[in-house]
Amino acid sequence: MSNEKSPFIVEGKLADNERLKRESNNLRGTIEADLKDDLTGGFTADNFQLIRFHGMYQQDDRDIRAERSKQKLEPLHNVMLRARLPGGIILPEQWLAIDKFAEEQTIYGSIRLTTRQTFQFHGVLKPKIKLMHQTLNKVGIDSIATAGDVNRNVLCTSNPVESELHVEAYEWAKKISEHLLPKTRAYAEIWLDGEKVETTEKPVEPILGDNYLPRKFKTTVVIPPQNDVDVHANDLNFVAIAEAGKLIGFNVLVGGGLAMTHGDQSTFPRKASDFGFISLKDTLAVAEAVVTTQRDWGNRVNRKNAKTKYTLERVGVDNFKAEVEKRAGVTFAESRPYEFTERGDRFGWVEGIDGKFHLTVFIENGRILDYPGKTLKTGCAEIAKIHKGDFRLTANQNLIIAGVAPENKAQIEALAKEHGLIAPEISNQRLDSMACVALPTCPLAMAEAERYLPDAVTELEGILNKHGLAQDSIIFRVTGCPNGCGRAMLAEVGLVGKGPGKYNFHIGGNREGTRIPKMYRENISEQEIMNELDSLIGQWAKERNENEAFGDFVIRKDIIAPVVDSARDFYD
Numbered sequence: 001m002s003n004e005k006s007p008f009i010v011e012g013k014l015a016d017n018e019r020l021k022r023e024s025n026n027l028r029g030t031i032e033a034d035l036k037d038d039l040t041g042g043f044t045a046d047n048f049q050l051i052r053f054h055g056m057y058q059q060d061d062r063d064i065r066a067e068r069s070k071q072k073l074e075p076l077h078n079v080m081l082r083a084r085l086p087g088g089i090i091l092p093e094q095w096l097a098i099d100k101f102a103e104e105q106t107i108y109g110s111i112r113l114t115t116r117q118t119f120q121f122h123g124v125l126k127p128k129i130k131l132m133h134q135t136l137n138k139v140g141i142d143s144i145a146t147a148g149d150v151n152r153n154v155l156c157t158s159n160p161v162e163s164e165l166h167v168e169a170y171e172w173a174k175k176i177s178e179h180l181l182p183k184t185r186a187y188a189e190i191w192l193d194g195e196k197v198e199t200t201e202k203p204v205e206p207i208l209g210d211n212y213l214p215r216k217f218k219t220t221v222v223i224p225p226q227n228d229v230d231v232h233a234n235d236l237n238f239v240a241i242a243e244a245g246k247l248i249g250f251n252v253l254v255g256g257g258l259a260m261t262h263g264d265q266s267t268f269p270r271k272a273s274d275f276g277f278i279s280l281k282d283t284l285a286v287a288e289a290v291v292t293t294q295r296d297w298g299n300r301v302n303r304k305n306a307k308t309k310y311t312l313e314r315v316g317v318d319n320f321k322a323e324v325e326k327r328a329g330v331t332f333a334e335s336r337p338y339e340f341t342e343r344g345d346r347f348g349w350v351e352g353i354d355g356k357f358h359l360t361v362f363i364e365n366g367r368i369l370d371y372p373g374k375t376l377k378t379g380c381a382e383i384a385k386i387h388k389g390d391f392r393l394t395a396n397q398n399l400i401i402a403g404v405a406p407e408n409k410a411q412i413e414a415l416a417k418e419h420g421l422i423a424p425e426i427s428n429q430r431l432d433s434m435a436c437v438a439l440p441t442c443p444l445a446m447a448e449a450e451r452y453l454p455d456a457v458t459e460l461e462g463i464l465n466k467h468g469l470a471q472d473s474i475i476f477r478v479t480g481c482p483n484g485c486g487r488a489m490l491a492e493v494g495l496v497g498k499g500p501g502k503y504n505f506h507i508g509g510n511r512e513g514t515r516i517p518k519m520y521r522e523n524i525s526e527q528e529i530m531n532e533l534d535s536l537i538g539q540w541a542k543e544r545n546e547n548e549a550f551g552d553f554v555i556r557k558d559i560i561a562p563v564v565d566s567a568r569d570f571y572d
Contacts, residue, residue, distance in 0.1 A: 008315045012301040020046045021211045026184035027053045041077035055143025063440040081121045082146040086177040087156035087170040088117035088393035092384040094139045099381045113366030117155045117395040133191035144187050149213040151180040157223040158394040160358040160402040168247040173221040214298030215306035227340035227513045229395045232256040232271040235308040241336045249279045251335045255312040258484035268570045269489040270309040273317045276332025289327035340512045345398045359401040361421040365450045366397030379419020428473035433457045438480025445480035447497030467541035474550045492551035498523045508560040510551045516563040
């Protein structure tokens with residue numbers, strides 16, 4: 001942290017996480033000792049939190065928790081690992097290694113594609129954790145800083161079509177990720193048996209600080225007109241500005257975020273603020289300055305108000321921006337014009353400007369597993385064995401088989417069809433729906449999300465069909481708690497878990513992802529939600545303007561008021 005005392009630092013008793021980070025010996029803690037303790041399947045005390053900085057969360061199977069308790073057994077502790085994959089690009093040989101580990105070493109056997117444009121392993125027991133990290137390391141993947149109070153996996157628009165522009169943007173996503181990583185050797189020492197370097201000097205984190213950030217921090221690189229990374233869900237966003245197909249710089253958006261806490265109106269979703277345009281040469285300096293300003297000014301007293309969005313609300317956008325300019329030695333120019341027109345993935349085959357073909361396949365909930373009649377996991381592995389391009393994981397939990405030469409297209413398509421990766425009957429509504437993992441593994445989940453979504457979409461399809469809108473769709477998202485991993489607070493219809501089978505029902509977002517929906521009904525059942533949707537969609541079918549989206553319709557008809565400034569009117 002900076003020695004300079006700023007009037008924008010929050011005074012008071014620090015949150016316990018600040019003690020934990022300060023005493024962690026730069027994220028080492030006593031994790032190694034815990035690994036050797038075979039009396040428990042879990043991690044103890046501070047290590048439960050510290051493993052997050054290494055990309056893992058401790059979880060247990062909540063479906064069997066009560067039964068295990070009856071048998072006087074501890075919960076079935078295991079970890080979920082989230083890999084670091086800037087821009088979501090992965091090679092076929094890496095995919096095969098991931099597939100093999102998931103099959104042989106995890107409880108559930110699945111690969112989970114996430115809204116953070118990477119994959120997760122679920123259900124890894126303590127004796128397998130080190131093997132997991134070493135398996136990934138052998139194929140050039142790690143999980144450093146994909147969770148915890150650090151800059152996490154950097155997202156980048158999945159756009160293999162305009163390949164030259166995407167390559168440039170993707171390279172910046174990688175550079176930003178590397179630049180903002182923790183510099184501690186804790187990860188290599190603990191998981192990869194790296195040599196412990198003895199030094200008389202205390203290790204220093206030049207960007208993150210020895211107490212790291214006040215809260216998690218998320219960064220994206222986005223290529224308009226696709227807003228597939230949902231910029232307003234993230235702390236820092238670089239909007240690519242191109243001239244004649246070449247990247248010339250970025251508009252910088254700061255302070256987006258969707259998480260909130262039920263019953264606490266000091267917490268709310270917030271859109272990112274536009275700071276202005278920078279040239280490419282200033283990208284890393286600006287990224288660093290935004291992170292260090294949040295490091296020094298963020299709220300370390302109350303973690304519920306610790307994210308960048310609350311810092312901007314507290315200190316003012318102009319003050320935060322001026323500090324970033326001072327630290328980076330950069331003056332923001334006026335933002336260059338751009339427009340977001342869509343944020344979904346482009347399914348099926350598309351041809352890139354380089355003559356290569358790219359196949360985007362729909363993975364419901366991002367869960368890659370073999371199901372009866374739909375052997376997704378086997379199919380992906382079979383494709384990986386012959387594919388000469390790469391895979392792109394999207395921020396919408398789908399998979400792109402990218403860089404397919406014309407002569408290999410038929411073989412890839414045949415395998416995809418054989419294993420159910422291409423299914424012609426998928427509705428537009430199912431393609432536009434998304435959920436977080438929630439139960440049974442997420443400890444924060446209050447309601448179902450991933451397991452509820454397929455049936456919820458089937459009901460929604462029926463309602464659309466009933467009102468003559470079978471080809472239309474609504475951006476529909478379900479998240480099991482208000483943390484927002486399913487990005488429901490940027491949907492046209494967003495459900496936020498409140499309790500078993502109960503959700504807060506939000507409407508009024510837009511298709512482009514630039515408006516936050518407002519709560520329409522609180523704490524209602526699944527059936528009540530569908531009854532409300534039946535009524536609203538019936539009205540939409542009769543009274544909409546030509547091509548008017550559902551979220552725009554409910555705003556125009558004053559069914560719900562728009563969220564203009566969420567700090568002021570989200571709860572009105």
